[in-house]
Amino acid sequence: xxxxxxxxxxxxxxxKGSAEKALDKLPVPxxxxxxxxxxxxxxxxxxxxxxxxxxxxxxxxxDKYHPEILFTAPLGGxxxxxxxxxxxxxxxxxxxxxxxxxxxEFKKADPSTLSAEEVKEQILKSGLWPFIKKRPYGIIxxxxxxxxxxxxxxxxxxxxxxxxxxxxxxxxxxxxxxVNALAQLTEGKVNLGVSKDSxxxxxxxxxxxTFEGPHPAGxxxxxxxxxxxxxxxxxxWTINVQDVLFIGRLFETGKVDFTKAVxxxxxxVKTPKYYQTTLGAPVxxxxxxxxxxxxxxxxIISGNVLTGTKVSEKSYVGFYDSHISVIPxxxxxxxxxxxxxxxxxxxxxxxxxxxxxxxxxYTMNANIHGGERAFVLSNQYEKLVPMDxxxxxxxxxxxxxxxxxxxxFGIYEVIEEDxxxxxxxxxxxxxxxxxxxxxxxxxxxxxx
Amino acid sequence: MKFIKxxxxxxxxxxxxxxxxxxxxxxxxxFFTFLYTPKTTSxxxxxxxxxxxxxxxxxxxxxxxVPALLFGMYNVGVQHFKAIGELASxxxxxxxxxxxxKVLPIVIVSYAVGLGIEFVFAQLRGHEIQEGFLVSGMLIxxxxxxxxPLWMIAVATAFAVILGKEVFGGTGMNIWNPALVARAFLFFxxxxxxxxxSVWIALKDTDKVVDGFSGATPMADAAAGHLxxxxxxxxxxFIPGSIGETSTLAILIGAVLLIITGIGSWKxxxxxxxxxxxxGLILNAFSGSAGLSPEVATYFSMPFWxxxxxxxxxxxxxxxxxDPVSAAQTEKGKWIYGFLIGILAIIFRVxxxxxxxxxxLAILLMNTFAPLIDHYVVAGHVKRRVKRAKxxx
Numbered sequence: 001x002x003x004x005x006x007x008x009x010x011x012x013x014x015x016k017g018s019a020e021k022a023l024d025k026l027p028v029p030x031x032x033x034x035x036x037x038x039x040x041x042x043x044x045x046x047x048x049x050x051x052x053x054x055x056x057x058x059x060x061x062x063d064k065y066h067p068e069i070l071f072t073a074p075l076g077g078x079x080x081x082x083x084x085x086x087x088x089x090x091x092x093x094x095x096x097x098x099x100x101x102x103x104x105e106f107k108k109a110d111p112s113t114l115s116a117e118e119v120k121e122q123i124l125k126s127g128l129w130p131f132i133k134k135r136p137y138g139i140i141x142x143x144x145x146x147x148x149x150x151x152x153x154x155x156x157x158x159x160x161x162x163x164x165x166x167x168x169x170x171x172x173x174x175x176x177x178x179v180n181a182l183a184q185l186t187e188g189k190v191n192l193g194v195s196k197d198s199x200x201x202x203x204x205x206x207x208x209x210t211f212e213g214p215h216p217a218g219x220x221x222x223x224x225x226x227x228x229x230x231x232x233x234x235x236x237w238t239i240n241v242q243d244v245l246f247i248g249r250l251f252e253t254g255k256v257d258f259t260k261a262v263x264x265x266x267x268x269v270k271t272p273k274y275y276q277t278t279l280g281a282p283v284x285x286x287x288x289x290x291x292x293x294x295x296x297x298x299x300i301i302s303g304n305v306l307t308g309t310k311v312s313e314k315s316y317v318g319f320y321d322s323h324i325s326v327i328p329x330x331x332x333x334x335x336x337x338x339x340x341x342x343x344x345x346x347x348x349x350x351x352x353x354x355x356x357x358x359x360x361x362y363t364m365n366a367n368i369h370g371g372e373r374a375f376v377l378s379n380q381y382e383k384l385v386p387m388d389x390x391x392x393x394x395x396x397x398x399x400x401x402x403x404x405x406x407x408x409f410g411i412y413e414v415i416e417e418d419x420x421x422x423x424x425x426x427x428x429x430x431x432x433x434x435x436x437x438x439x440x441x442x443x444x445x446x447x448x
Numbered sequence: 449m450k451f452i453k454x455x456x457x458x459x460x461x462x463x464x465x466x467x468x469x470x471x472x473x474x475x476x477x478x479f480f481t482f483l484y485t486p487k488t489t490s491x492x493x494x495x496x497x498x499x500x501x502x503x504x505x506x507x508x509x510x511x512x513x514v515p516a517l518l519f520g521m522y523n524v525g526v527q528h529f530k531a532i533g534e535l536a537s538x539x540x541x542x543x544x545x546x547x548x549x550k551v552l553p554i555v556i557v558s559y560a561v562g563l564g565i566e567f568v569f570a571q572l573r574g575h576e577i578q579e580g581f582l583v584s585g586m587l588i589x590x591x592x593x594x595x596x597p598l599w600m601i602a603v604a605t606a607f608a609v610i611l612g613k614e615v616f617g618g619t620g621m622n623i624w625n626p627a628l629v630a631r632a633f634l635f636f637x638x639x640x641x642x643x644x645x646s647v648w649i650a651l652k653d654t655d656k657v658v659d660g661f662s663g664a665t666p667m668a669d670a671a672a673g674h675l676x677x678x679x680x681x682x683x684x685x686f687i688p689g690s691i692g693e694t695s696t697l698a699i700l701i702g703a704v705l706l707i708i709t710g711i712g713s714w715k716x717x718x719x720x721x722x723x724x725x726x727x728g729l730i731l732n733a734f735s736g737s738a739g740l741s742p743e744v745a746t747y748f749s750m751p752f753w754x755x756x757x758x759x760x761x762x763x764x765x766x767x768x769x770x771d772p773v774s775a776a777q778t779e780k781g782k783w784i785y786g787f788l789i790g791i792l793a794i795i796f797r798v799x800x801x802x803x804x805x806x807x808x809l810a811i812l813l814m815n816t817f818a819p820l821i822d823h824y825v826v827a828g829h830v831k832r833r834v835k836r837a838k839x840x841x
Contacts, residue, residue: 013496229836299489299495301495305495305496306494306495308495310495327496331487333484333486333487335453335483335484336485338485338501338503338504338507339507345499347498347499347500348498348500349498349500349709349711350709350710352499352500352504364496365489365496366495366497367485367487368486368488368490368497369485369497369499369500370485370497370501370503370504371481371488371502372576373502373578373579374578374617374619374621375620376502376505376580376619376620376772378713378772378777379713379777379779388829388833388836390826390829393826408830416493420493423493423494424494425498427501427502428502428620429497431493432493433492433494434492
């Protein structure tokens with residue numbers, strides 16, 4: 001095993017409502033959906049019409065510019081609606097599930113015995129390709145590119161994040177199969193980022209890097225930057241833990257099986273724990289009836305509180321998310337909020353007394369706690385990004401749309417989640433993740 | 449307390465664009481957000497936000513200046529009664545009250561003028577009122593001699609806020625520390641009124657000064673070759689000088705608060721003080737050189753650490769140099785920036801006969817050069833990154 005990489009920069013935010021290690025099986029949901037909006041930069045083209053019958057693993061839509069990348073049905077059933085938004089943008093493709101309709105058939109084989117092309121084709125056809133993302137940019141990988149390595153982070157340090165050591169329990173062989181398949185896709189290695197006492201260290205056919213430190217140590221981008229940073233022209237692929245399981249099951253059974261665990265967490269949840277459900281499950285099936293009664297508004301987030309998406313109960317869990325967080329909305333005025341000594345207020349700075357109680361767990365709401373201003377304080381972001389990058393300079397380069405500078409300041413190495421803590425801690429309330437995504441979009445548009 | 453909130457919520461539609469009192473929008477918003485943290489919730493990006501905001505940050509800085517302000521008021525009284533020879537017979541509260549009556553109008557004028565301009569600009573530009581002036585408005589009185597006429601304070605504050613800050617785009621965009629711009633403006637526009645021995649002591653025309661009392665600051669004396677002050681007085685602050693700058697102790701109390709909360713950069717504070725000490729030592733080393741006049745030689749030989757407790761050095765190092773907007777932004781840059789301020793302040797102070805005090809000019813000069821320092825620090829960073837790319841390619 002390699003040596004431990006210790007990261008000092010960052011911040012752990014302790015929120016109330018972490019999931020207890022218990023897994024409840026939920027019944028098969030009546031509907032499931034895929035949301036093209038989960039994929040930044042994607043232009044979807046539909047392959048089905050309303051009322052079409054689909055098996056699990058049959059294409060629902062594909063990428064206009066890469067027609068080989070398919071997005072397939074998580075469960076068999078009938079397409080009941082295609083919900084569109086402004087300018088007929090596709091928001092959701094909804095399927096009414098039918099247990100009698102099973103999965104489409106794929107090849108059942110040990111991926112190590114297949115050729116790289118066969119593995120790639122099977123992953124593309126079954127709709128598992130979109131789980132593989134690429135750096136730079138954090139978008140779906142381009143099947144024609146040759147990545148220098150594939151990175152998987154096996155632990156998540158974000159607030160209230162699921163514990164993959166628990167989720168993976170009993171499925172390590174399937175994970176190994178998935179890793180073997182991924183290993184065929186790169187000339188480099190499959191790299192695992194693990195925490196101390198990780199269950200993943202027994203895997204073969206991988207390079208294991210151990211990381212120690214506060215959030216964002218569990219972010220795959222941080223792990224790449226601290227082992228083999230991405231330079232111009234290089235491509236690295238990344239994939240989440242549970243998505244590797246999907247690939248493993250595909251090759252072990254010849255069928256798609258999108259069963260996954262979703263952690264329901266947050267201060268507004270009565271008993272936070274894990275639920276076994278499926279990809280694209282309705283939020284209501286997980287959250288319904290499980291929140292505390294409140295006379296204030298609550299916010300449901302698909303994902304964690306730093307990078308997730310606000311969803312309604314009528315919506316569906318995000319494609320890449322294994323996690324739902326529920327926090328108070330906090331849309332209330334606070335009298336002289338800036339003058340409060342703040343014993344109950346957690347802060348990245350030491351300007352509130354809450355800092356004196358490092359072990360305490362906090363309830364935080366979605367209030368911004370202030371108005372947006374120009375950059376005033378310095379060295380606030382730098383302390384939270386354990387990479388060789390100057391975040392403020394990168395953001396300013398994006399704001400003035402200077403491509404050379406964006407490149408020099410390291411836009412290839414970061415995506416939103418890596419800077420999310422900066423946005424949390426920002427005194428001036430600057431929308432860091434939005435700015436960064438705009439910069440990435442500019443790079444994609446200008447340089448392809 | 450509910451009725452205040454109700455009042456603001458009810459009046460909100462009246463100050464929107466196109467409504468009757470639209471020109472009061474920024475003022476309404478300013479007071480409302482001052483009293484009530486807004487109910488805005490996150491729309492993009494992170495769902496949780498830190499409780500810190502610019503109001504909190506600025507109020508902590510203001511709080512950290514309060515010891516210097518209170519002591520400054522007391523010292524104004526002390527210097528006054530010392531001058532008329534009644535110090536021993538006057539009680540603590542009378543001394544403080546005298547200073548309070550002298551200093552409070554200056555604070556009020558500074559805030560009234562500065563915030564007034566701030567409100568007008570916020571409205572004209574259609575943005576929220578920015579909190580930066582909460583600090584500048586407190587710092588301006590503290591770096592003024594107590595006898596500065598109120599109209600001069602008003603003119604200087606207006607100059608600083610408009611030409612020192614708003615023309616650049618407001619808080620966060622300015623090049624120089626606005627409070628020092630106010631001081632520099634008075635220093636160069638009204639040199640006669642801003643120097644000499646009489647500006648430092650508050651006296652009425654009818655007051656009779658006791659024999660032998662000069663009213664000169666130790667800095668002015670030192671420049672003339674006389675080192676007549678006690679170290680204890682200089683450290684605790686019982687010497688003539690600008691209102692808030694005299695007490696090293698009170699300033700250090702503020703420094704502790706700034707460092708604990710992480711709002712003031714300890715790197716700048718430490719490097720500025722180190723720079724001052726190093727330059728002081730260099731001067732000490734050359735105090736025996738031939739060709740120095742006896743006055744200058746005396747000043748050269750002043751123990752190096754006395755520089756740190758005299759004049760505005762400490763006040764500048766703790767509260768002025770650390771202004772995050774006008775200081776260097778990079779961590780390496782901060783060390784260089786602070787160190788050079790320390791060096792330059794002592795050079796100006798001792799070697800340049802035109803200026804008895806050098807801190808103001810040293811900081812303004814380094815404010816000007818801070819972007820250059822950052823430029824080279826950042827260029828070094830980029831160079832390293834590019835090199836890394838070549839090595840791995």
